[in-house]
Amino acid sequence: MNDNLPRGTICIEDLEIGMLRYLRKEITNRDIELFAEVSTDRNPVHLDDDYAQDTIFEGRIAHGMLTAGLISAVIGEQLPGHGTIYMGQTLKFMAPVRPGDVVLAEVKVLTIDYAKRRVTLECRCSVGDMTVLKGEATVLAPSRKFD
Secondary structure, eight states: OEESSOSSBOOGGGOOTTOEEEEEEEOOHHHHHHHHHHHOOOOHHHHOHHHHHTSTTSSOOOOHHHHHHHHHHHHHHTSSBTTOEEEEEEEEEOSOOOTTOEEEEEEEEEEEETTTTEEEEEEEEEETTEEEEEEEEEEEOOOGGGO
């Protein structure tokens, strides 16, 4: 994975509107197989080349939630990072991700409620110039007051 900054924690006191963090990851066949095993989602569109060829995707695709998991990685590791608690997430899947695709997962701070420690984050995943996933997350950010 290629991160733009080291992993760790940015406490709510240090967050600013517009802050952006990201990671890049190539989605491999092994990633898809492991996700199928862990999630128990063994839909053949993800795992069976012959089956998937006859679908609207004309080939295998990664699980949408595998792609969404990259957003979770940015939130939990970089922005705000360690100690962050997910409160909600909206997702819209725009295009499929295929084995071998390099996904760029980006998270940007939209709003900050310092009193409640609530942060709204714009979330986006892309492959090249194509947006494959977008949404918003609401998180409870860590604070120095509680550490």
